[in-house]
Amino acid sequence: MSGSRVILIIDDDSGIRFVLRKALERAGYLPHEAADGEAGLKLFREVRPNLVITDIIMPGREGVETIVALRREFPATPIIAMSGGGGGSADYLAMAEKLGACRTLHKPFSLAQ
DSSP, rough: OOOOEEEEEEOOOHHHHHHHHHHHHHHTEEEESSSSHHHHHHHHHHHOOEEEEEEEEOOSOOOOHHHHHHHHHHHSSOOEEEOGGGHHHHHHHHHHHHTTSSOOOSOOOTTTT
C-alpha cells in the first residue's frame, strides 16, 4: 500500500489521531494510526508510509525511542514530532529534532501548521 500519500500517525490520544486522520483524509492523504511507538513501528513496516507524525510522550515505546528506531531502520523517512507534555515539551521536541525529526509541533496546534 506504499504510495506518496501514505502517512502514519502515532499518538496515544485517540482524539488527536481522529482529528489528524480526518484532516489528512480531506486533504487526499491515506492516514494510518497507531496508539504507541511499538505498534507504530510494526505498522510502518507493513504500509511503508512516506511521512510519520508521532507524539513524544506516550506509554510503552515513547516518541523519542520511536524516532531513534525509525532513523536506524528507515533513515530517509520524514518525521514530524509533536508534544503537549507541559513545561518540558520544548526540551522533548528539541531532543526529537536532534535525533532526526524534520519538524516539531507544540500541542495544541492548528491544522494549518
